[in-house]
Amino acid sequence: MQNELYELTIKEARALLDAREVSSVEITKAFIDRIDAVEPRVQAFVKVTPEVAIDQAKNADLAISQGRASLMTGIPLQIKDNMCTKGITTTCSSRMLRDFVPPYSATVVDRLESEHAVVMGKGNMDEFAMGSSTENSAFHSTYNPWDLERVPGGSSGGPAAAVSAGESMGALGSDTGGSIRQPAAFCGVVGMKPTYGLVSRYGLVAFASSLDQIGPITREVTDSAMLLTAISGHDPKDSTSIPVPKQDFTKGLGSGIKGMKIGVPKEYFVDGIDSEVDKATRKAIEVLQSLGASVDWEVSLPSTTYALAVYYIIAPSECSANLARYDGVKYGYSDHSSGSMWSELENTRQQGFGPEVKRRIMLGTYSLSAGYYDAYYLKALKVRTLISEEFSEAFKKYDVLVTPTSPTPAFKMQEKTANPLQMYLSDVLTIPVNIAGLPGISVQCGLSRGLPVGLQIIGPQMGDATILQVAYAYEQATEWHKLRPEI
Amino acid sequence: MALTSDEVRHVALLARLAMKPEELESYRSQLDDILRYFQMLETIQTDGVPPTNQSVTNHTVMREDKVEPGLDKEDVLANAPRREGDYFRIKAVLE
Numbered sequence: 001m002q003n004e005l006y007e008l009t010i011k012e013a014r015a016l017l018d019a020r021e022v023s024s025v026e027i028t029k030a031f032i033d034r035i036d037a038v039e040p041r042v043q044a045f046v047k048v049t050p051e052v053a054i055d056q057a058k059n060a061d062l063a064i065s066q067g068r069a070s071l072m073t074g075i076p077l078q079i080k081d082n083m084c085t086k087g088i089t090t091t092c093s094s095r096m097l098r099d100f101v102p103p104y105s106a107t108v109v110d111r112l113e114s115e116h117a118v119v120m121g122k123g124n125m126d127e128f129a130m131g132s133s134t135e136n137s138a139f140h141s142t143y144n145p146w147d148l149e150r151v152p153g154g155s156s157g158g159p160a161a162a163v164s165a166g167e168s169m170g171a172l173g174s175d176t177g178g179s180i181r182q183p184a185a186f187c188g189v190v191g192m193k194p195t196y197g198l199v200s201r202y203g204l205v206a207f208a209s210s211l212d213q214i215g216p217i218t219r220e221v222t223d224s225a226m227l228l229t230a231i232s233g234h235d236p237k238d239s240t241s242i243p244v245p246k247q248d249f250t251k252g253l254g255s256g257i258k259g260m261k262i263g264v265p266k267e268y269f270v271d272g273i274d275s276e277v278d279k280a281t282r283k284a285i286e287v288l289q290s291l292g293a294s295v296d297w298e299v300s301l302p303s304t305t306y307a308l309a310v311y312y313i314i315a316p317s318e319c320s321a322n323l324a325r326y327d328g329v330k331y332g333y334s335d336h337s338s339g340s341m342w343s344e345l346e347n348t349r350q351q352g353f354g355p356e357v358k359r360r361i362m363l364g365t366y367s368l369s370a371g372y373y374d375a376y377y378l379k380a381l382k383v384r385t386l387i388s389e390e391f392s393e394a395f396k397k398y399d400v401l402v403t404p405t406s407p408t409p410a411f412k413m414q415e416k417t418a419n420p421l422q423m424y425l426s427d428v429l430t431i432p433v434n435i436a437g438l439p440g441i442s443v444q445c446g447l448s449r450g451l452p453v454g455l456q457i458i459g460p461q462m463g464d465a466t467i468l469q470v471a472y473a474y475e476q477a478t479e480w481h482k483l484r485p486e487i
Numbered sequence: 488m489a490l491t492s493d494e495v496r497h498v499a500l501l502a503r504l505a506m507k508p509e510e511l512e513s514y515r516s517q518l519d520d521i522l523r524y525f526q527m528l529e530t531i532q533t534d535g536v537p538p539t540n541q542s543v544t545n546h547t548v549m550r551e552d553k554v555e556p557g558l559d560k561e562d563v564l565a566n567a568p569r570r571e572g573d574y575f576r577i578k579a580v581l582e
Contacts, residue, residue, distance in 0.1 A: 103562035197543045210541050239548040240541065309525050320502060327503075329577050334568030341578035346505035358504055362495070362514055363521060365502040379528050381538030386531070388539060420517055421524060437542025461543070 005030035006166040007484070010075050010223035013169060017064055017074045024064070024074030027169075028057040028118050031076045035120070035167045038487055043142050044152075044162035046081045046091055048121040060116040071250075072117035072230045078168035080159050081122035082129055083214065084203040085109050088119075092205050093137035094127045096326050096333045096352035106203025107238070108172060108214055108231040115230055120168050124158030127354045128323070129179055129207045131155050132426045135417055136356045143413075144186060145485040146451055150410040153183030153426075159217045160187040165487055170218040170227050174204055176211045177311050178406075178430025181442040184217055185405035185454020188444045188483060190471070191217045192224050193430075195461050196437035197242035199228075200235030208318035209240075211311075211434040220481055221443065221472040225249040228464070242462075249465055253472045258292030260470065263398035266297075267304035268429050273407045280446025280453040281404040284474060288402065291473050299394060299401065303387045307432040310387065312424060313367050313380035314435070319357075320364030326352060359420060388436040395460035400470050403429055405442040405454030429456065439464045443471045444480040452483075490519040 005027050008016070016022045032050045039045060053076065060074035079085060082092045084102035086109075091097045105113070112119070126136035134142045134157025142157040144150040145165040152161040156173030160183035163171050173180040175193035184191025192215045199214045206212065216227035226249075233246035264285060269278060289295045328334030328348035335347035353361070367376035394401060406426055416423040433440040438458055445455035455474065459467040475481050495515045499506045506514070560573065569576035 100566055101562075103558045103566075236550055240543060242543060303531070306528060306531055309528050312521065313525060324503075328568055329575055331566035332568070336569070341580055342503075343505070344578060346503050349503055350505040353504075359514060359517060361502045361504065362498050363518060366494075366498045366518070366522075369498065369501060376525060378538060379533060381540060382533035382536040383528060383531055384539040385536050386533070388542065421520055424521075435542070 006034040008169065009220050010169050010218060010226055011220070013075060014071065014226070018069055020064070024057040024060040024118060025054065027074065028053050028076050031120055031168065038165050038167060041143060041148055041487065042145055042161050042165045042167065043140050044124055044158040044165065044167055045078065045121045046093060046124050046139060046158065047089060049088060049119060052088065053118050053120050056116065056118045060118060063116045070115045070230070071226045072112055072115040074116065074118060076118045076120045076169050077112065078120050078123045078159055078162045078171040079109060080125055080156050080171065080173050082125060082174055082205040083109055083172060084205070085119065085122065088122065090122065090205065092128045093125045093139055094352070094354065094357070095138045098333065100331050102203070104203065107200035107235045109203065111231050123156065123162060123171055123173070126155035126157070127357050128205070129155040129174055129176055130319070130356050130360055132178070132182060132423050133411070133416065134158065135413065136354060138354050141413065144410045145487045146188060147410065150412055150451070151186065153186035153410060155179040156191070156217065157183045160184050160189055160191065163187070163189045163217050163219060164485060166484070170216060170223055172214055172231070173217045174212055174214050175434065176208050176315060177434050178427040180215050180217060181430050181440055181454065181456060182406050182427060184442045185452065186410040188452030188485065189217055189219055190221055190224050190441065190443050190481070191215070192228065192441040193433060193439060194228060194232065194464050195242070195439045197240050198464060199232050200238040200241050202235055202237040206322040208315040209322065210318060211315060221468060221475045222250065222253060224441070225253055225468050247465070249468055252465055253469055255469060256292065257288060257470055257473045260293040260399045261397065262288055262293045262295045263299040263394055263401045264295060264297045265299045265301045265304065265394070265401055265403060267301055268403035270407055270428060273404065274409060274448055276446070276448030277404050277408060277453050280448065281455060284445035284455045285402055287477055288470065288474060291477055296398065299398070301390050301394060303383065303390050304432055306383050307387055307435055308424060308428050310380045310383045310435060311431045312363070313376050314384065316360040316364030317367045317377050318364070320361045320368065323357070323361055328352070356420070384435050387432055391436045391438060391460070400463070400467055401458040403456045403458065405429060405456040409448045409451035409453055433458055437461055439467050441467045441471050443475055444483070445474070445478070446480060490515055490522060
């Protein structure tokens with residue numbers, strides 16, 4: 001069967017490009033046509049950059065013809081709009097940054113450009129990455145390619161929907177509490193949150209600095225390994241970047257999981273979990289068992305119950321400090337209507353930020369304020385220690401932990417917008433990973449009433465290669481990754 | 488103990504967010520719900536547990552003090568909402 005060019009995986013495209021059977025310009029044009037065809041319905045982009053993409057594709061073809069190709073050369077990618085792209089607006093889907101043109105690029109963008117990757121445009125997201133449905137974008141929602149009446153998840157809903165709909169071969173997302181893995185699960189693609197510090201955060205617009213991490217969103221596991229290899233590695237510009245030599249994550253992918261020890265923490269099968277999600281996850285774990293892994297179904301991580309509360313203290317606290325920089329002076333939206341410096345500052349922030357961002361700034365400011373610091377912020381940091389220690393103990397016994405990615409498949413638009421706490425609960429299974437700085441990956445493991453279900457594989461810090469290996473073994477043994485939405 | 492409107496007003500002031508009366512009430516009730524959810528943390532024992540600020544253990548990171556070119560001045564000032572020459576223009580801080 002002859003695939004359309006926009007249906008190629010990164011691995012397939014790499015082989016065709018290197019064999020000179022197809023050019024990057026041809027592939028890029030196929031994606032531009034695909035975006036023209038489906039973007040009005042999916043709305044995964046804040047900005048499409050076809051001229052930039054064609055120029056980059058021409059450079060990529062030149063590099064390939066001169067024997068200078070590397071993993072991402074000529075590969076069309078979408079970048080979530082919270083990563084700085086020099087000369088191209090970086091809005092964080094916020095009115096505050098609608099016209100902001102960064103004077104420099106994020107390290108991940110520089111690394112992709114040095115490999116002559118092709119940037120198709122900037123991905124839609126929940127404003128400042130705060131949300132779980134992409135409905136908090138100040139510009140427009142993004143629609144799930146599997147069912148246009150449902151959300152794509154969030155906050156990296158644009159990148160996940162773009163990859164799922166064939167508008168981009170891969171994408172970069174960011175994950176503070178599940179913002180790569182949850183939308184990947186909702187859109188039936190692969191999404192990976194690497195170990196904290198494995199990928200540089202330089203040029204990623206800060207939300208919660210101790211939790212934020214950039215990672216790949218792709219159709220298949222090999223593609224994620226390739227993209228992670230391209231963007232990871234120590235960066236002197238990020239002092240939390242781990243000083244280890246650059247690693248090739250495509251090596252060892254196929255070494256199998258015979259003899260591996262898998263733990264299944266029972267707290268992740270929460271009350272109210274969708275029965276099809278429950279079933280698909282358990283079936284997937286049986287597949288891993290049949291591939292030679294030993295499975296302990298009775299693991300308990302009791303502090304998991306507290307992770308959501310801990311997260312919604314720590315993340316808003318860090319957010320309230322990070323977003324103090326938006327003062328309407330150096331860049332961004334600025335109110336000039338009201339006279340004094342203080343009232344202009346307060347109006348700038350009122351009008352520039354949307355409701356969820358303000359809610360989190362308020363929550364964080366409250367948690368950090370005199371009289372509440374010990375009861376909320378300090379308490380959360382201590383429980384963070386307990387959650388991390390519990391994971392460390394578990395990883396003395398198990399190579400990986402396996403769970404559902406989200407308790408439900410994609411929900412309907414507006415189903416959870418009126419109740420913030422309900423929206424927060426859709427990240428309950430992804431948040432603990434960020435709190436402990438662990439790597440986690442979501443791969444499709446089934447369907448629930450026609451909607452994709454995600455399987456989450458969690459590893460110890462720096463166990464990124466291991467979770468990729470398990471994800472790859474599962475993917476190769478099943479057919480779910482071959483399903484595509486009809487759009 | 489329910490969150491009061493005065494507390495919300497105080498927090499909005501600390502965060503430098505102007506707020507309409509109807510916004511104030513909606514934030515009050517939503518934040519109250521969320522703070523009640525946080526009360527579960529009171530049930531977990533944390534005496535003697537050290538706080539974790541960062542999940543990686545990089546300590547203070549030092550580097551060579553090398554002179555390198557900074558950002559292009561025009562690129563940076565191009566984003567300024569108000570500019571005068573090579574300066575950001577702001578309202579008077581002290582009247």
